[in-house]
Amino acid sequence: MNFSVVVSQFWPLLINGLALGFIYVLISLGYTMVYGVLRLINFANSEIFMVGTFATVIVSRNFFGFNQDTDPLSGFKLFFAMGACLVASMLVSGVTAVIVELVAYRRLRAKGTNRLASLISAIGVSIILQEGVRILTHSVPMSNPRLLRKFSVVTFGDVGIRVDTLLVIVFAAVLFFSVDRFVNKTLLGKAIRAVSMSEETSKLMGINLNRVISATFLIGGSMTGAAAFLYETVYENTKYNVGFSIGLAAFTAAVLGGIGNLRGAFYGGLSLGLLEQFAAAILGTQWKAVTVFLVLVMVLLFKPNGLFGEAVQQTRV
Amino acid sequence: MINIRDKGAELWETWNRPKRITFVLVLIGLVGLLPYAGDFSFTSILNTPISSYQAVLVYPVGMFVLMALGLNIVVGKSGLLDLGYVAFFAIGAYTAAILGTKTHLNIWEILPIGMGLAMISGVLLGLPTLRLRGDYLAIVTLGFGEIVRIVAVNNRSTGGPNGIANVPNPPSIFGVRFALDNMKGFFWIIFVMILLVIWMVRRLSIRRPGRAWEAIRQDEDVAMLMGVPILRYKIWSFSIGAAIGGAAGVIFASKSMYVAPDMFTFNTSVLILSCVVFGGMGNIWGVVLGGTILAYLPERIRFINNARQLVFGLALVVIMNVRPDGLLPRKKREKITKVSAKPEGDSNV
Numbered sequence: 001m002n003f004s005v006v007v008s009q010f011w012p013l014l015i016n017g018l019a020l021g022f023i024y025v026l027i028s029l030g031y032t033m034v035y036g037v038l039r040l041i042n043f044a045n046s047e048i049f050m051v052g053t054f055a056t057v058i059v060s061r062n063f064f065g066f067n068q069d070t071d072p073l074s075g076f077k078l079f080f081a082m083g084a085c086l087v088a089s090m091l092v093s094g095v096t097a098v099i100v101e102l103v104a105y106r107r108l109r110a111k112g113t114n115r116l117a118s119l120i121s122a123i124g125v126s127i128i129l130q131e132g133v134r135i136l137t138h139s140v141p142m143s144n145p146r147l148l149r150k151f152s153v154v155t156f157g158d159v160g161i162r163v164d165t166l167l168v169i170v171f172a173a174v175l176f177f178s179v180d181r182f183v184n185k186t187l188l189g190k191a192i193r194a195v196s197m198s199e200e201t202s203k204l205m206g207i208n209l210n211r212v213i214s215a216t217f218l219i220g221g222s223m224t225g226a227a228a229f230l231y232e233t234v235y236e237n238t239k240y241n242v243g244f245s246i247g248l249a250a251f252t253a254a255v256l257g258g259i260g261n262l263r264g265a266f267y268g269g270l271s272l273g274l275l276e277q278f279a280a281a282i283l284g285t286q287w288k289a290v291t292v293f294l295v296l297v298m299v300l301l302f303k304p305n306g307l308f309g310e311a312v313q314q315t316r317v
Numbered sequence: 318m319i320n321i322r323d324k325g326a327e328l329w330e331t332w333n334r335p336k337r338i339t340f341v342l343v344l345i346g347l348v349g350l351l352p353y354a355g356d357f358s359f360t361s362i363l364n365t366p367i368s369s370y371q372a373v374l375v376y377p378v379g380m381f382v383l384m385a386l387g388l389n390i391v392v393g394k395s396g397l398l399d400l401g402y403v404a405f406f407a408i409g410a411y412t413a414a415i416l417g418t419k420t421h422l423n424i425w426e427i428l429p430i431g432m433g434l435a436m437i438s439g440v441l442l443g444l445p446t447l448r449l450r451g452d453y454l455a456i457v458t459l460g461f462g463e464i465v466r467i468v469a470v471n472n473r474s475t476g477g478p479n480g481i482a483n484v485p486n487p488p489s490i491f492g493v494r495f496a497l498d499n500m501k502g503f504f505w506i507i508f509v510m511i512l513l514v515i516w517m518v519r520r521l522s523i524r525r526p527g528r529a530w531e532a533i534r535q536d537e538d539v540a541m542l543m544g545v546p547i548l549r550y551k552i553w554s555f556s557i558g559a560a561i562g563g564a565a566g567v568i569f570a571s572k573s574m575y576v577a578p579d580m581f582t583f584n585t586s587v588l589i590l591s592c593v594v595f596g597g598m599g600n601i602w603g604v605v606l607g608g609t610i611l612a613y614l615p616e617r618i619r620f621i622n623n624a625r626q627l628v629f630g631l632a633l634v635v636i637m638n639v640r641p642d643g644l645l646p647r648k649k650r651e652k653i654t655k656v657s658a659k660p661e662g663d664s665n666v
Contacts, residue, residue: 041455104634113641116398120594123587124633131627248459248583255456286471293460300453301445 005281012159013277019165019234021273022172026227027250028257028265029179030097030220036196036260037216040115043122044100046247047129048093048221052228053238054133055092056085057144072149081147082233089232090225097221098214100125106210134240141239144232168230175226179219180262192216196260249276252296258306267308322600322645349508352501365616371500375572377612379507380565385592385608386514386601387561392590393599393647394518394527395554396534397447398455401462402589405435405559407581409566411469414481414576424487424571428564435563439556447551462586469578480577484570495571503572510568514561515601521557530554534599591633597643606644 006013027049034042060066064081073081104121148167152160183189191212194202203209231246232238249272257268272292279291299307329337354363355370365373384406391399412431416422422430446457469475487495487506495502521527529550532540541547570576588611596607615629636644 107638108641111641114598116392116590116594116598117637117641117643120591121634121637123591124630124637127630127633128627131624131630135623135627244583248463252456252460255453286467290464290467293457293464296460297446297457300449300457304449304453306453 002282006278009156009159009281011156012161013281014274015161015165015169017274017277018270019168019273020276021253021270022169022176023227023230023234023246023269024250024253024273025176025266025269026172026223026230027246028254028269029176029262030224031251031254032257032259032261032265033192033216033220035254037192037199037213038105038109038118039260040105040118040122041251042100042220043119044104044126044129045097045220045224045250046243047126048097048100048243049224049228049231049247049250050133050238050240050243051096051129052089052093052225053232053242054137054142055089055225056229056232057142057238059085059088060145060147061142066145066147068143068145070145070147073147074149078147085147085232086226086229089229090222093225093228094218094222096129097217097224100221101214101217105213109213130240130243137240139240141237144236144238146236148233164234168234172227172230175223176266179223180266182219183262188212188215249292252292256296256299256306258308261306261308264306264308268306271307322602322648345512349505352504365613365619367619368616369500371504373613373616375500375503375507376569377616378609379504379511380569381589381592381612382605382608383507383511383514383565384562384589385596385604386511386518387558387565388589389593389599389601389604390518390521390530390554390561391558392593393604394522394534395530395551397551397555399458399555399558400455400583400586400590401458401460401465402558402562403581403583403586404458404462404465405439405562406566406569406585407465407469407578408435408438409563410570410576410581411475411481411566412563413567413570414476414484415474417484417571418481424485424567425490428567431567432560432563435566436556436560439559440552443552443555447548447555459583459586462581462583466578466581469581475578476576478578480575480580482575484574484576486574487571497574500572503568507565507568510564511605515605518601526550526553595633595636595643597645597647599647600643600645603643603645603647610644 027045030045030048031042034040034045060081063084066081072078100122104125105118108118108121148164150162150164153163153166154161183192191202191207192215194205194207195209195212195216199209202212250269253268253272254265255268256272257264257266275292275295276288280288283291332340352371352374364370384402387405388399388402391397391402409431412434413424413427416427416430417424442458442461446454449457470478475481486497489495489502493502493505495506522531529540529545532543532545533547533550537547592608592611593604594607595611596605597603611629614632615625618625618628621628640646
């Protein structure tokens with residue numbers, strides 16, 4: 001127990017918590033959008049994140065030839081290299097998500113079977129992805145070259161806020177609000193919302209169900225990919241099992257905000273990020289996950305649909 | 318698709334009582350002889366290439382079948398998605414490890430204590446959380462599984478990340494010795510436990526709790542309107558499942574003589590759940606089959622060492638796509654077909 005940390009390091013904790021929270025927000029979009037349309041937990045999303053981190057690393061290393069000794073870039077070159085990494089990561093993750101849907105969900109959905117069968121087949125796909133990458137990388141962690149010079153923008157006492165933290169916050173916020181606009185304003189977004197309200201009725205209204213579901217996976221997956229890029233910019237390291245714990249946290253964030261609800265994912269992700277940072281500072285890093293889950297249980301006890309949840313229809317196994 | 322379940326049931330119906338008893342006894346005998354199968358020429362195909370065959374029969378296979386049967390009560394019978402089942406396994410194992418090393422109790426005395434503790438923790442977890450529905454219950458149980466593991470890592474009395482070593486083997490009963498070099502004993506004790514659980518589940522299924530679970534699984538609101546005390550039966554199902562997990566944990570700790578937190582990860586919970594769904598939720602024989610295959614397959618194909626888990630994942634995807642209800646699914650409308658087939662004598666068995 002160390003409460004003085006909260007006072008002395010309030011601003012750094014807040015900013016770092018927000019940055020972590022925004023990464024969670026983007027990943028939990030992959031869970032919450034899929035849950036919205038299919039009412040299924042997309043268990044493979046953590047591996048989609050993992051694939052995205054590897055796409056970032058591989059593009060910056062193998063396509064641009066950067067390595068650990070490369071000096072940080074500047075000017076147009078920086079924009080170009082980071083943009084290419086971002087696009088690659090979003091594309092690879094988005095396409096992987098669409099393939100996951102084709103392999104794990106589509107056939108089962110056509111048969112109209114129980115939800116657990118889809119859950120297990122998604123678990124199977126995530127085992128395949130994880131093991132495939134593990135074999136390809138020989139279980140060796142890969143590090144991302146540092147493209148962005150990490151200088152402190154502002155300093156509080158002896159702790160500085162680095163530029164990559166700010167980049168994560170700004171960029172993720174922009175992405176989130178564009179997805180939010182997209183879902184709320186465009187025709188495809190309308191279709192997605194219609195499917196999440198009632199699959200049957202939207203089919204009767206002439207919505208191509210398979211196309212909408214694929215689009216949902218593509219958007220959710222590419223947001224997860226963007227999160228993977230931002231994660232690599234800050235933490236610069238990845239391994240075949242990087243997705244597990246961060247995916248779990250993002251899923252918790254989605255539930256905390258009310259799963260199936262975009263804005264809920266936003267608030268859930270941010271509160272989870274802040275909670276993790278402050279809990280780690282006060283109680284020590286090892287109790288971080290316990291605090292998070294205890295808070296989650298408390299929230300679900302008093303607000304069973306999450307903090308901002310719509311009334312999720314009764315779901316059964 | 319061949320319907321083994323219905324063919325088997327038809328055959329079973331035509332048999333008389335002595336025939337059934339003989340069949341069951343022969344089956345029990347054959348399974349009991351499984352540890353010796355590795356020594357004979359024509360059954361030695363069962364041998365696992367790298368790990369010891371008799372040890373494989375105990376640890377993944379027997380344990381997974383036992384735990385899958387326990388989880389089947391929670392997931393298959395009453396329809397509660399539990400993603401943290403390994404927590405009860407861990408509680409049982411740590412009870413055995415702590416009491417076995419710190420006190421003079423032997424494993425047979427610890428077994429009921431471990432089951433009781435797992436059951437109590439099931440009730441404590443169930444009381445607040447079983448009011449939640451569907452996926453929220455899933456995430457809370459998942460969190461509980463992680464909390465148990467994290468507490469085990471960070472607590473001094475559980476030995477931290479190193480775990481606890483020198484857990485005693487159980488003393489021998491009926492002349493059967495239990496030791497690391499004699500895995501047959503452990504196999505038999507787990508087999509007996511599996512038979513007891515199967516017997517218990519079959520008895521419960523046709524009586525009030527089983528009917529209540531079935532009603533809750535099919536439609537919770539309707540069940541509540543019909544006067545089924547939902548929360549009470551959910552907690553019963555949860556705690557019976559927990560007790561079985563705890564029992565498996567006690568035997569596991571004394572079998573491997575060592576407990577460490579990384580034995581109780583989320584992956585184990587997922588694997589046990591896979592056994593239940595893969596074999597056929599709600600159907601005991603399906604669950605037994607699923608547990609056997611999913612536990613045995615990765616050990617049997619260990620020679621392709623590196624790609625073993627890959628093949629496992631592939632098998633999950635393929636089988637779930639081909640048979641979404643599992644290998645041996647439960648009957649869809651058991652009662653109705655039975656009544657219409659035999660209108661006068663509904664034996665209700």
